[in-house]
Amino acid sequence: MIIRKVLYSLITFALVIVINFVLFRLMPGNPVNMVVPSDPRIPSEYKEHLVEEFGLNDPMWLQFLIYVKSMLFLQFGDSFSDPGTPAADIVLSNLKWSLILAGSSSVLMIVIGTTIGIVSAWKRGSLFDSGSLAFTLFFYAMPTFWFSMMLIAVFATDLRWFPDSGALEFGTSLEWTWASFVDLIRHLILPVASLTIGTIAAFALIMRSSLIDVMTEDYITTARAKGLRERDVLRYHAVPNAMLPMVALVALTIAFVVGGVFQTEIVFSYPGVGYLTIKATWELNYPILQAAFYLIAVMVIIANFIADLVLMMLDPRISME
Amino acid sequence: MRITSDRRKLGLSEPTLEKLKLLKKKSSATWKIYRSNRMGMIGLVMLLAFVFMSVFAGQIIWVLAHVAGWPSAYGPFDEIAPVGGGLPPTEDHWLGTDIRGNDILARTIYGSRVSLLVGFVATVVSMGVGCAVGLFSGFWGGWRDEALMRITDVFLVIPWLCLMIVLATLMPGGPSVMKVVFVIGITGWSWTARMVRAQVISTKNRTFVERARASGAGDYYIVKKHIFPNVFPLVFANGILTVAMSILSESYLSFIGLGPDPTKIVTWGNMLEDAMTGHAFINGLYLWFLIPGLLIVFIVLAFTMIGYALDDIFNPKLRKR
Numbered sequence: 001m002i003i004r005k006v007l008y009s010l011i012t013f014a015l016v017i018v019i020n021f022v023l024f025r026l027m028p029g030n031p032v033n034m035v036v037p038s039d040p041r042i043p044s045e046y047k048e049h050l051v052e053e054f055g056l057n058d059p060m061w062l063q064f065l066i067y068v069k070s071m072l073f074l075q076f077g078d079s080f081s082d083p084g085t086p087a088a089d090i091v092l093s094n095l096k097w098s099l100i101l102a103g104s105s106s107v108l109m110i111v112i113g114t115t116i117g118i119v120s121a122w123k124r125g126s127l128f129d130s131g132s133l134a135f136t137l138f139f140y141a142m143p144t145f146w147f148s149m150m151l152i153a154v155f156a157t158d159l160r161w162f163p164d165s166g167a168l169e170f171g172t173s174l175e176w177t178w179a180s181f182v183d184l185i186r187h188l189i190l191p192v193a194s195l196t197i198g199t200i201a202a203f204a205l206i207m208r209s210s211l212i213d214v215m216t217e218d219y220i221t222t223a224r225a226k227g228l229r230e231r232d233v234l235r236y237h238a239v240p241n242a243m244l245p246m247v248a249l250v251a252l253t254i255a256f257v258v259g260g261v262f263q264t265e266i267v268f269s270y271p272g273v274g275y276l277t278i279k280a281t282w283e284l285n286y287p288i289l290q291a292a293f294y295l296i297a298v299m300v301i302i303a304n305f306i307a308d309l310v311l312m313m314l315d316p317r318i319s320m321e
Numbered sequence: 322m323r324i325t326s327d328r329r330k331l332g333l334s335e336p337t338l339e340k341l342k343l344l345k346k347k348s349s350a351t352w353k354i355y356r357s358n359r360m361g362m363i364g365l366v367m368l369l370a371f372v373f374m375s376v377f378a379g380q381i382i383w384v385l386a387h388v389a390g391w392p393s394a395y396g397p398f399d400e401i402a403p404v405g406g407g408l409p410p411t412e413d414h415w416l417g418t419d420i421r422g423n424d425i426l427a428r429t430i431y432g433s434r435v436s437l438l439v440g441f442v443a444t445v446v447s448m449g450v451g452c453a454v455g456l457f458s459g460f461w462g463g464w465r466d467e468a469l470m471r472i473t474d475v476f477l478v479i480p481w482l483c484l485m486i487v488l489a490t491l492m493p494g495g496p497s498v499m500k501v502v503f504v505i506g507i508t509g510w511s512w513t514a515r516m517v518r519a520q521v522i523s524t525k526n527r528t529f530v531e532r533a534r535a536s537g538a539g540d541y542y543i544v545k546k547h548i549f550p551n552v553f554p555l556v557f558a559n560g561i562l563t564v565a566m567s568i569l570s571e572s573y574l575s576f577i578g579l580g581p582d583p584t585k586i587v588t589w590g591n592m593l594e595d596a597m598t599g600h601a602f603i604n605g606l607y608l609w610f611l612i613p614g615l616l617i618v619f620i621v622l623a624f625t626m627i628g629y630a631l632d633d634i635f636n637p638k639l640r641k642r
Contacts (some may be wrong), residue, residue, distance in 0.1 A: 012478055024491070030547075142621075146593060153607070256480075281578075
């Protein structure tokens with residue numbers, strides 16, 4: 001079963017490379033533009049050199065092989081906007097900010113969403129149930145970028161409680177000091193809030209319906225018949241089993257969270273991969289675009305694989321299939 | 322019985338009449354359940370209001386012009402104020418004017434057209450691809466199923482927003498509505514394919530399908546008569562939720578400048594882009610930013626509520642709760 005999962009992940013990975021090749025080499029338009037900046041000041045020898053390096057004059061099958069090799073070794077060429085710096089380095093150095101942002105908001109949305117889901121399932125039909133449903137759905141329907149801008153308008157521009165852009169105070173870098181840490185948190189609060197609040201609904205809804213589902217199982221009736229208190233039935237019998245769909249959901253929401261990160265980063269000018277990617281689309285900085293797309297896809301495949309493994313460990317029924 | 326006689330006058334044959342009667346009975350039963358769903362009804366009313374607004378956009382502006390005593394009805398592209406900065410709301414321009422010198426109210430009302438259109442058409446595209454892939458892979462099984470599912474996996478795993486941005490940047494031709502529709506449709510079908518496949522497989526092995534096959538029914542007949550009616554309700558409920566996602570995607574693509582050209586086509590997404598580049602907040606033009614965003618929230622909310630209500634109806638297991 002694990003071998004099959006590994007195999008599937010590898011196939012997905014291979015297909016990602018194929019899709020990348022189709023997008024960045026076979027799309028109509030000159031593929032030379034993908035590796036050579038269109039700046040007229042660039043000497044033609046350098047252009048020739050790049051075309052040669054990426055094998056753009058070779059037959060298609062050879063081009064593909066060269067492409068696969070360059071993907072495996074993370075060679076995407078130099079960023080157009082800062083010559084001499086490999087695109088992969090820039091993307092990787094921005095990655096930590098995105099991971100901080102995505103990681104902290106993922107933890108928050110899982111904890112808050114699950115809690116809301118449990119309470120609404122427990123007190124089904126109550127004011128809390130319908131109120132939290134309306135509240136979370138409202139923010140779920142909101143474009144994340146718009147919500148981010150609202151937060152900036154209220155808490156940064158008007159109240160001036162939090163900074164409106166960046167990951168740290170301008171000109172400073174992350175250090176192991178208390179002041180730097182506080183600065184990091186201060187810059188993180190608004191983006192994390194917009195990401196978290198917008199996604200709570202997904203977790204709350206699934207947790208609620210999963211728990212309601214579990215509550216109709218026979219073993220819950222047994223637990224009640226044993227004379228357990230309702231609270232203990234919930235804590236020891238219902239919730240652990242209801243958590244299983246949540247783990248599956250975590251894997252599926254990764255794609256969703258990445259989308260949210262893209263939206264918040266551009267509004268907050270947060271120097272992560274999303275900000276970098278969108279800036280790359282404006283400047284037609286193809287090496288950066290390609291590196292970011294590829295690296296994100298690879299990371300998501302790995303994350304999904306880990307989530308699958310965790311799910312298999314938690315629920316033996318899956319690996320029996 | 323009056324209806325029956327009317328239909329007889331139309332020249333409908335007896336079996337067709339029976340079928341129509343059955344359809345009417347079935348749909349009125351569904352409608353009865355739907356009507357008792359409060360969330361679904363609120364969503365439906367909201368949606369109808371939006372459809373009215375987009376269909377009669379020109380007439381609404383005309384009526385407003387008469388009520389407010391404007392010399393003429395403002396169009397979404399009429400330059401009525403100096404270009405370059407937004408102007409605050411006045412007696413004539415209730416929401417003010419934007420950086421293009423256009424009336425924001427008119428643009429907002431007309432903006433509903435493209436948002437709804439993109440939402441619907443992109444959904445049709447992704448439902449079409451998803452149904453085809455799911456149907457074939459579920460019906461065929463074997464290596465063809467395996468191949469189609471691996472491709473589906475890639476689209477499921479790659480963050481769809483990321484793929485959308487890359488596709489929209491790399492596709493040849495300038496920005497257009499068609500491109501946005503294509504990009505959204507082609508990235509959003511994987512969920513549908515998965516769901517349709519699961520449903521097809523579970524239907525395929527039921528006894529009534531086996532019986533039909535034993536009595537000599539062909540593939541086409543089985544799909545049309547037995548599989549399609551079982552899959553359709555789920556696809557429909559899923560499609561409604563996809564419209565919501567598509568509208569959100571459109572607004573985001575337009576927001577980062579990959580949507581249709583704002584001088585020719587107005588969408589709520591590119592209005593928000595204008596508001597951001599025109600520094601709506603710093604200039605105190607809150608409505609310019611607030612109204613289009615809120616309308617996106619409500620239209621997405623409408624579709625989401627209808628979608629969940631339909632899900633409730635078509636999943637009888639959920640209804641019991």
